[in-house]
Amino acid sequence: MDLTDRAYALAEEMLADPLPRRWKHSQGVAQRARSLRSILGGDAGLLEAAAILHDVGYSPRIAATGFHPLDGACFLRDAGFDERVVRLVAHHSCALLEAEERGLRSELGDSFEMEEPHLTDALIYCDMTTTPDGEPTTSEDRISEIVGRYGPDTIVGRFIQRAAPQIHAAVSRVQSQLGTAA
Numbered sequence: 001m002d003l004t005d006r007a008y009a010l011a012e013e014m015l016a017d018p019l020p021r022r023w024k025h026s027q028g029v030a031q032r033a034r035s036l037r038s039i040l041g042g043d044a045g046l047l048e049a050a051a052i053l054h055d056v057g058y059s060p061r062i063a064a065t066g067f068h069p070l071d072g073a074c075f076l077r078d079a080g081f082d083e084r085v086v087r088l089v090a091h092h093s094c095a096l097l098e099a100e101e102r103g104l105r106s107e108l109g110d111s112f113e114m115e116e117p118h119l120t121d122a123l124i125y126c127d128m129t130t131t132p133d134g135e136p137t138t139s140e141d142r143i144s145e146i147v148g149r150y151g152p153d154t155i156v157g158r159f160i161q162r163a164a165p166q167i168h169a170a171v172s173r174v175q176s177q178l179g180t181a182a
Contacts, residue, residue, distance in 0.1 A: 003082055007049035010079070014059035021132055026055050028134025032126035039177045040122060047119055050088035051126050053081075057089070069095035070108050087115040093127045094163035101155045118177075125174035128167050139171040 015023040033051035037044040057072025064071050073090035090112035099108040114120065128139045143164050150156040
């Protein structure tokens with residue numbers, strides 16, 4: 001079984017039944033990743049695997065700290081997944097900023113290196129332009145939805161507002177690369 005097939009099978013096992021909406025979102029994020037093949041070359045499968053797995057840390061079976069990027073990355077590392085996928089999951093969508101809000105910056109940052117910037121940007125693009133139901137959206141609308149769902153003064157609300165400029169910049173870089181590749 002190749003990396004992407006293994007990633008889909010694991011993500012479905014961990015998310016489909018206990019968290020069907022999270023599973024739909026993950027499938028939508030993976031679909032977005034497939035749309036980036038023209039700019040990713042040999043890293044396309046790697047990104048797709050990270051995309052389908054990016055929220056696996058929400059699974060009640062593995063949630064340990066309650067911080068899904070850290071829980072997911074630890075689980076994937078222990079399961080023997082490719083280290084680059086593990087790093088992308090650990091740091092997806094500016095997770096280090098949320099780790100700061102949660103007092104977990106050293107746990108995340110010391111345990112998992114950052115992946116290459118073009119892949120980090122690509123995963124931000126995929127996650128932050130996909131609704132919770134797996135449909136395409138803009139990063140502006142996605143951030144507004146997150147703030148509305150969690151509240152502006154919650155950990156997630158504060159983090160996403162702090163991360164917004166970085167998220168929008170990453171989305172813009174990816175869209176520019178797609179425009180150039182077209």
